[in-house]
Amino acid sequence: MSGDGVRIRHIADADWDAITAMESRAYTELGLTEGRAVLRARADASPETCFVLDVGSEPAGYVLALPYPPFRYPDLERAEEPAVVAPDPPRNLHLHDIVVAERQRGRGLGQRLLTHLTRTAGARGFERISLVAVGRSEPFWSKRGFTAYPGISPGGYGANAVYMSRPHAPDMQDSGVQDQQDPGVQDQQDRGVQDPGVQDPGLYDRGVHVRDRHVQGGGRAYEAS
Structure with missing residues (x-):
C-alpha cells in the first residue's frame, strides 16, 4: 500500500458486491450494465489482468481487461466462456471496464489503474491494448495514443x-490522464470510454467485452480520472 492509503491488487471473492455496485452506478444511465455473473465471467477469463483499487480498506475502483483478438470485443449480454489455453493466444489486451467510485474521483485514481494495467500488459507480452470508447469519450482516449477505427x-x-x-x-x-474531470475517462468504468469531455468522473472504459465467441466491435471505455 502506498503512503496515501491506495493499493491496487487482484480481485477477491469479497469484492464483487462493491464492483457490481460501482458498475451499476456507472452504466445504468447509459443502458450498458452487465450484472454480477457476467462481470465475474470477464474476470475469471483473465484474473491476472483484472484488478481492484482500494483506498484504505475499501474498494474504490476496478479494471477488467482480457486477451481478445484485434477488432473484436465482448458481447455485453453474454458471459465469457471458460478460459481455454490457445496455442497462439491473442497479443491484444482488451480494456473492457475501468471504473472509479464517485466519491473518489478527481484524485488521479483512474490514471493509477490505467498505469498498473499498462505495466501488466507489458510484463505479460501483450503488443496492443484495445477498448471501446462510449459516451463520446473518443477525444479523451485519442489524447492517450489510441486510434479510432470508424x-x-x-x-x-x-x-x-x-x-x-x-x-x-x-x-x-504519462500520456495525459489528469486527476480532474476529463471528458474521456471517468473514474468509473472502462467499458468503452465515455465522453472525454465529461468530468473526470471515474474512468469508464467498458472497453470491449471478450467472450468465447468473439463479437466484432468494441467494448466499454469511459473516462478515467
Whole structure:
C-alpha cells in the first residue's frame, strides 16, 4: 500500500458486491450494465489482468481487461466462456471496464489503474491494448495514443461507441490522464470510454467485452480520472 492509503491488487471473492455496485452506478444511465455473473465471467477469463483499487480498506475502483483478438470485443449480454489455453493466444489486451467510485474521483485514481494495467500488459507480452470508447469519450482516449477505427461499429455499446486501440507503450501512463474531470475517462468504468469531455468522473472504459465467441466491435471505455 502506498503512503496515501491506495493499493491496487487482484480481485477477491469479497469484492464483487462493491464492483457490481460501482458498475451499476456507472452504466445504468447509459443502458450498458452487465450484472454480477457476467462481470465475474470477464474476470475469471483473465484474473491476472483484472484488478481492484482500494483506498484504505475499501474498494474504490476496478479494471477488467482480457486477451481478445484485434477488432473484436465482448458481447455485453453474454458471459465469457471458460478460459481455454490457445496455442497462439491473442497479443491484444482488451480494456473492457475501468471504473472509479464517485466519491473518489478527481484524485488521479483512474490514471493509477490505467498505469498498473499498462505495466501488466507489458510484463505479460501483450503488443496492443484495445477498448471501446462510449459516451463520446473518443477525444479523451485519442489524447492517450489510441486510434479510432470508424469502420468497426461496436454493436450493443450505445450510440457513438468507437473501437480504439494502440500499441503497448511503457509510458502510456504519462500520456495525459489528469486527476480532474476529463471528458474521456471517468473514474468509473472502462467499458468503452465515455465522453472525454465529461468530468473526470471515474474512468469508464467498458472497453470491449471478450467472450468465447468473439463479437466484432468494441467494448466499454469511459473516462478515467
